[in-house]
Amino acid sequence: MLLEVKNLNAGYGFLQILRDVSLTVDTGEYVCLVGPNGAGKSTTLKTIAGLVSPMSGEILFKGEPIGGLPGNKVARKGIALVSEAMNLFVNMTVQENLAMGAYTIRDKRLQKDRLDFVFDLFPRLVERRNQLAGTMSGGERKMLAIGRGLMSNPTLLLVDEPSFGLAPLLTESVFQSLDTLIKQGMTIMVVEQNVTKTLSVTDRGYVLENGRIELSGKSSDLACDAHVRKVFLGV
Amino acid sequence: MVEQVEKRIWERIFKWSGSAAGMAVIMTVVVAVAATLDRGGYVLVNTVVTGGMLALVAMGLALVFGVMNIPMFAHGEYFMIGSLTAYYVFTPINNYITMHPDSALTFIGPLITIVAAMIVGALVGVASEVLVFSQLRKRSRENWVMNSFLLTVGLSVVLINAHQLFFGADFKGITRYWAGPPITVMDVFISRDRAMSFALAAIVVVVFWFFMTYTRTGRAIRAVSQDENGALMVGIGLKGILLLTMSLSCSLAAIAGASLLFMYPAYPSVGLEPLYMAWFVVILAGLGNVLGAVMGAFMVALLKVLTIEYIGSGWDFVVPSALIIVVLIFKPSGIFGSEVRGILDK
Ligand SMILES: Nc1ncnc2c1ncn2[C@@H]1O[C@H](COP(=O)(O)OP(=O)(O)OP(=O)(O)O)[C@@H](O)[C@H]1O
Ligand SMILES: [Mg+2]
Numbered sequence: 001m002l003l004e005v006k007n008l009n010a011g012y013g014f015l016q017i018l019r020d021v022s023l024t025v026d027t028g029e030y031v032c033l034v035g036p037n038g039a040g041k042s043t044t045l046k047t048i049a050g051l052v053s054p055m056s057g058e059i060l061f062k063g064e065p066i067g068g069l070p071g072n073k074v075a076r077k078g079i080a081l082v083s084e085a086m087n088l089f090v091n092m093t094v095q096e097n098l099a100m101g102a103y104t105i106r107d108k109r110l111q112k113d114r115l116d117f118v119f120d121l122f123p124r125l126v127e128r129r130n131q132l133a134g135t136m137s138g139g140e141r142k143m144l145a146i147g148r149g150l151m152s153n154p155t156l157l158l159v160d161e162p163s164f165g166l167a168p169l170l171t172e173s174v175f176q177s178l179d180t181l182i183k184q185g186m187t188i189m190v191v192e193q194n195v196t197k198t199l200s201v202t203d204r205g206y207v208l209e210n211g212r213i214e215l216s217g218k219s220s221d222l223a224c225d226a227h228v229r230k231v232f233l234g235v
Numbered sequence: 236m237v238e239q240v241e242k243r244i245w246e247r248i249f250k251w252s253g254s255a256a257g258m259a260v261i262m263t264v265v266v267a268v269a270a271t272l273d274r275g276g277y278v279l280v281n282t283v284v285t286g287g288m289l290a291l292v293a294m295g296l297a298l299v300f301g302v303m304n305i306p307m308f309a310h311g312e313y314f315m316i317g318s319l320t321a322y323y324v325f326t327p328i329n330n331y332i333t334m335h336p337d338s339a340l341t342f343i344g345p346l347i348t349i350v351a352a353m354i355v356g357a358l359v360g361v362a363s364e365v366l367v368f369s370q371l372r373k374r375s376r377e378n379w380v381m382n383s384f385l386l387t388v389g390l391s392v393v394l395i396n397a398h399q400l401f402f403g404a405d406f407k408g409i410t411r412y413w414a415g416p417p418i419t420v421m422d423v424f425i426s427r428d429r430a431m432s433f434a435l436a437a438i439v440v441v442v443f444w445f446f447m448t449y450t451r452t453g454r455a456i457r458a459v460s461q462d463e464n465g466a467l468m469v470g471i472g473l474k475g476i477l478l479l480t481m482s483l484s485c486s487l488a489a490i491a492g493a494s495l496l497f498m499y500p501a502y503p504s505v506g507l508e509p510l511y512m513a514w515f516v517v518i519l520a521g522l523g524n525v526l527g528a529v530m531g532a533f534m535v536a537l538l539k540v541l542t543i544e545y546i547g548s549g550w551d552f553v554v555p556s557a558l559i560i561v562v563l564i565f566k567p568s569g570i571f572g573s574e575v576r577g578i579l580d581k
Contacts, residue, residue, distance in 0.1 A: 051464055071467030080468070087465030089458050100458050103451070104470040152470065 001060070002027045002187055003048070003079075003156055008057035008067075010047040016055065017043045019211045025156065030182045031189045032198045032219065035208035036231065041191040042084050044208065045158045049081035050074035061156070076104050080154035084161050084191075086145040090134030094125055094144055097133050101151025110153075118147040121177050139170040146177065157181065159190045163197070175201060195232040199223040207231075255566055256527075263534045270541055276421035278540055284429045286536030287436030291491040292509045293516035293528040294443065295484030301523030302460040302480040304380055305368065308387040310513060311506025312394035313485040316359055317352040317492025318501040319398065322407045324348045325496070329409060336414070345412035349435065349493045356489020360482035363390065368481070369474070391506075398503040408500025432494040439490060440529055447525070456480055460523065512539070515555045519562055521569025531569075 003025040011017040017040045025031050033041050046052040048059055050071035059067035066074050075081075089097050098118060102111045119126045122143040128136065133144060142162060149157055162178065163171035171194070178188060179201065192198040199205055199219040207215040207228060215227060222228050251257040271279045292314060299307045328344040340347075367386055375382075413427040447453040458466045459476045467473060491509065492499075499505050512535060517524075520531030535555055542554040562569070 049468065051467060070473070071464070072470045072472045075468055075470040083464070083468065085464075087462045087468060089461040089465055091461055092457070096454070100454065100466075100469050100471075103455065103458075148469065 001025070002029075002062060003189075004058070004060040004063075005044075005048065006058040006060070008044075008047065008059065009055040010043060010052055010057075011055065012043075012052070017211050018047065021057070021208070021211070021213055023206050023213060023216070025187060025189050027155075027187055028182075028185055029187055029204060030178075030202045032202040032205040033189065033191045033208055034193075034195050034198060034205060034232065039208045040211040041208055042160050043211075045081060045160050045189070045191060046083070048074075049079055049083075049158060051081070051083075075152065075154075078152075078155035080149035080152055080157050082142075082145045082149045082157070082159045082162070084164065086141055088133040088141060088145060088148070091132060093130050093132055094136070095129040097144055097148050098125075098151050101148035104152050111151075114151045114153060118150055121150070121180065122147055138165045139167070139174075142166060142170075142174060143177075146174070150181075155187060157186055157188045159188060161191055161193060163192065163194050171197075195228070196223070199228075259534065260530060263537055266541070267537055270537075270544070274544060276423040278544060280420065280423050280425055280429075281540045282533065282537045284425075284433045285540065286533035287433045287440075288491045288495055289509070289512055289516060289536055290440055290529045290532035291436055291487045293513040293520075293532045294440070294525050295487040296513045297517050297520070297523055297525045297528040298456075298480055298484045298487075300517065301525065302456055303368070303383075303477055305383040305387060306380060306522075307484075308384065308510065309363070309391040309394060310387075310484075310488055311504075311508075311510030312391050313356050313359060313488035313506070314492035314509045315394070315398060315501065315503070315506040316485075317356050317489030318496045318499060318505060319402060319407070319492075320352040320355040320489065321348045321493035321496045322409065322501045324351045325409055325412070332414075341414060345431070348412070349490060352489045352493030353486045356486040356492075357482040359489075360485025361478060363485070364478050364481040369477070395503045395506075398501075402501075404503055406500040406502050409496055411497050428497045435490070435494050439487070443487070444526070452479070511552065512555070515559055517569075518559050519569060524569060527569065 008021040202219045205219045325348040417424040455471045516531040520527030
């Protein structure tokens with residue numbers, strides 16, 4: 001297992017959000033985490049990435065415990081988070097943001113390779129390379145956020161709501177980029193509101209409700225599940 | 236093609252000169268030139284010398300606010316620590332120089348002094364972060380700005396009184412760093428110390444700017460100032476950056492304190508005036524805006540020099556304060572609010 005989360009409890013201050021969350025992601029898998037608003041999906045990703053510290057439970061990455069490590073150490077182990085808020089450096093240009101994404105890479109040639117890779121994946125960013133991140137449109141920012149995450153050549157990419165606020169056409173193109181990444185052997189865990197779309201592209205899924213994993217299984221099975229259909233699709 | 240580029244540059248300059256930042260800079264230059272023509276070159280010289288050193292103090296203040304979100308009111312005490320260190324390092328050097336006027340120390344001695352003050356400033360900065368601010372951060376980040384502000388006020392009182400207790404309340408000063416006749420520029424005599432202190436300030440500002448813009452670590456500092464979580468996500472260690480920021484900004488203040496020892500002798504509350512002046516600057520320029528602080532420093536310096544020149548020396552705090560009130564009413568984010576980029580630009 002690449003990532004193993006066991007009985008994770010986490011939250012903010014005294015407020016507990018996640019209760020006994022367990023999930024796994026294997027190398028090369030495309031896994032999704034879906035659930036209603038406020039279920040704790042973003043909190044799950046943030047806890048794995050080290051931005052929220054767990055109250056109890058275990059997080060293993062490549063068999064090594066990473067629970068409680070600060071975010072920068074988790075990032076160095078090979079986990080990249082593309083957060084809901086994106087957390088871009090708004091007063092830096094697109095190119096500078098991407099360069100910051102490769103902060104952990106010292107080798108200049110490797111940095112260049114990564115930059116070419118990201119520009120290949122998102123040609124739109126090439127045109128905008130000298131624009132300040134803060135002045136970009138929502139869709140461009142999302143691409144930049146994903147691009148910045150990829151700059152460090154991560155083993156596991158955690159993406160929070162890739163389609164949030166994007167027009168259908170852009171949503172499609174962002175999902176296509178994720179697909180390309182999966183085909184190249186990347187491991188991705190994605191959180192999405194667009195349940196139908198997500199379950200149709202991912203391998204496996206987890207359903208989070210009120211901080212608990214209520215259901216899990218193959219995405220195609222989840223898509224047919226009566227409970228899922230009732231909660232998310234209203235049918 | 237070239238014409239087009241030229242046109243675009245002009246368009247930009249035109250737009251900039253219409254903005255608050257542009258108008259302020261242009262007005263400053265115009266006023267400075269007018270006053271110089273009216274009263275003589277020393278107005279300009281005084282402005283430039285005062286502004287240079289003020290820029291060092293204000294830059295540190297802006298940096299600590301921009302990166303750590305601390306409204307620092309103990310910054311004057313790092314200035315004081317710089318001048319105190321300089322006094323104790325330079326006094327024996329000076330004795331030696333007086334005995335051996337031809338030794339290399341006459342030139343290098345003052346530089347050694349200032350470097351020593353810089354190092355001590357950096358160390359005290361590290362100690363403040365480790366012993367004071369990181370302790371608060373560990374406990375709670377709620378209401379951080381207010382709590383850290385109160386801590387800095389407490390720290391300031393403690394440092395002022397520690398100085399009084401251990402070193403006494405008397406003036407510990409020197410008459411000059413660099414021996415030799417004054418330099419003349421535009422018919423104005425500038426003492427070597429003043430000229431050197433400006434040169435030093437200019438060098439430090441340029442080196443600092445290079446560091447923040449082109450080095451990996453400088454960029455990491457800017458990244459933290461713009462988005463702490465974003466910085467963590469790309470692998471930047473927060474603790475190290477915060478420590479570095481604090482020690483950098485304290486050493487900037489200490490350099491200023493040491494360089495100005497010939498004008499401001501070391502005594503417990505010597506840092507209060509530079510502190511207030513530096514706060515005028517950062518409020519004027521926009522909190523956390525490091526590059527703006529440099530320009531703001533020259534504006535405040537000019538204002539101070541002109542007030543003393545035309546109104547009287549008792550007014551040199553009143554006029555800047557009045558201006559601050561006006562700025563806060565009309566442009567609460569500071570003149571350079573959003574115009575300048577980076578943290579060199581917040
Ligand atoms: N920084 C925070 N401090 C306190 N509570 C928070 C914080 N962030 C999120 N919460 C709370 O935690 C709960 C779960 O939030 P989370 O963002 O994980 O939900 P989500 O499943 O991602 O929802 P959405 O689909 O709306 O993005 C919510 O009730 C939210 O109010
Ligand atoms: Mg969310």
